[in-house]
Amino acid sequence: MLEARLVQGSMLRKVVDAVKDLVSDANIDVSSSGFSLQAMDTSHVSLIAMHLRADAFEHFRCDRPMSMGMSLANLAKVLKCAGSDDIVTLKANDDGDTVTFMFESPKEDRVSDFELKLMDIDSEHLGIPDTDYCATVTMPAGEYARICKDLSSIGDTVVISATKDGVKFTTSGDVGTANVTVRQNTTADKKEDQTIIDLKEPVALTFALRYLTSFAKATPLATHVTLSMTRELPVMVEYAIQDMGHLRFYLAPKIEDEDMEGEDEAP
Amino acid sequence: MLEARLVQGSMLRKVVDAVKDLVSDANIDVSSSGFSLQAMDTSHVSLIAMHLRADAFEHFRCDRPMSMGMSLANLAKVLKCAGSDDIVTLKANDDGDTVTFMFESPKEDRVSDFELKLMDIDSEHLGIPDTDYCATVTMPAGEYARICKDLSSIGDTVVISATKDGVKFTTSGDVGTANVTVRQNTTADKKEDQTIIDLKEPVALTFALRYLTSFAKATPLATHVTLSMTRELPVMVEYAIQDMGHLRFYLAPKIEDEDMEGEDEAP
């Protein structure tokens, strides 16, 4: 039996809204450690990994591990029916084919329950190796979202180059070429304006902009996003979900553009 | 001759916006008692009845009863041209084929007049019998609108069950099933948060959600909506238009779903 009560219920909606355009159906795995979801996007290019820790819930009980297959579009429809301040409780029986979401308004004058049908989804759990990244850039999530959107109007791929001074995003297309550089800034008055670069060696990788832009749908979840990069390995784009867990996206670099990377490693 | 001056001119726009998607052409009847409109929606399923009392107008003169046939889409176009604080004056001659709307800005620096062509529309005035309803639910109009919208994403029909404790809206569809219960709440600090249930006997009726959702377009008119229900009779969904009159929608229940009603009468 599963029963999990989350006071900040709107967090669930933000998580699902962040991934539902990338993944249509997915298994949400529950165990005593919490909720997790791992899935390739529908075009099998990027990998999504989400974890919500059990201790983030006001009440959490999961008698034995279970895997709940869901249409994320349907899940999003259900969560959209929760008020922004509603408390959300999930309930499921061990062998049931539904999961119930209960929404309680803070004033207790409205209570809703939505029973969502579960489905069988084949999926293999990929082991994601721990990587010692060469460059880790933590920047305002809104800034990252904006840069991805701006550059998408110019080109299809972006070179992200991290040096000790800053991180540069470069693209080009029919319109011309564009470079946006965000400088390291560890002393901004507001913590949410800070950009922190942790660098072992400069790195420059090329990515498809449409995936990076899609990852930015997680922006409402966190003030900052962290880009972790190492040559020839997938970038990890991570949004912390408050004190509750994380949502991570992995995207392999485009190798054919390696020549361009050389050009962009200069500061 | 008709001449009617309304300081709260934006009220007219809200009324027309609330019904123009249900009714394309309608007669607006004017007499010394005020304005009224009665029409079936274009698919002849629901009935709309509106009344604006003569005493709600700053100035009202109607020498003899007249019926003005109008395209509500065109009327909405004209009323959209009024500023939100404009004073609106209607003028029509007894045998004219136009009605003139005059809009005056509060600062008197802009004055507009729109002459709208009238048309002949066949219509029969239905007598709506006074009904002694079993259950009358007065709830926040925004809450009603939201529930209709939320449940529309799940199913096509809704069972509305009124008991002494609250009113429950139930639907189901491919996604699963949904129940939203709004509890009686006569002591909310803010009057606009109150939900009041006046019950002679519990009642549960099934309706097409698309009509209930369409009625919710009247939400800007009033803080509350009143649902009046009796077994096997049309529900009356009423929005008070301040101290000026009312806008009422009538919709017959779906009879084939009567079995479901039994299930939902339990509290």
Place this chain on the structure above:
Amino acid sequence: MLEARLVQGSMLRKVVDAVKDLVSDANIDVSSSGFSLQAMDTSHVSLIAMHLRADAFEHFRCDRPMSMGMSLANLAKVLKCAGSDDIVTLKANDDGDTVTFMFESPKEDRVSDFELKLMDIDSEHLGIPDTDYCATVTMPAGEYARICKDLSSIGDTVVISATKDGVKFTTSGDVGTANVTVRQNTTADKKEDQTIIDLKEPVALTFALRYLTSFAKATPLATHVTLSMTRELPVMVEYAIQDMGHLRFYLAPKIEDEDMEGEDEAP
């Protein structure tokens, strides 16, 4: 060599957004006096003339006059990437085939450069004769935009009649007829509410509403718009660009509607 630095960089975006739907490609001419653009709209009906004075720039250097052909859609894409408080610097070499826009955020933590490809565009510079207009109406830009939008829902052409008391906009269509009169108002408390009419003789001209509506895209540039009219000559619709220059639109009146003008010249 060209180098021009503008602290109010968002002004450029507003100018380009105001004309990009009328003109697809245009030459932007630069000389020691500043930037200017003159172009017919794509259907060769209206004329657009823009000038930004060199002294409006914090820094301005133009060694020799040059003409930079651009896709205004692409230019708009680039300028959309500037933050609303960014400082914009333009740079171009005398014989280059690109122009570079540099955007600096006020906190200097982000710097972007966009290199836009230039193109060869045939254009002839029309001499616009200085005209001694019969009537000049200066009215709130938002009011003008709203009237054009409102009347567009009723008809296709508008008669603009200026008398000493006010300016009247008249249209008609299937819905009926509409008149909006804005009264001269030189004493409004807020300067931005003032309407000033400078009249040598009353004038009434007929125009295609869709062009007047399109000109209103310049509304974000200025609090007021000035309509300058003389019988049988194009109206000049002018938006001042703060202390920096102007954006002017010229549109010839429809001659076939001259009879209507007579009707509307009465006050």
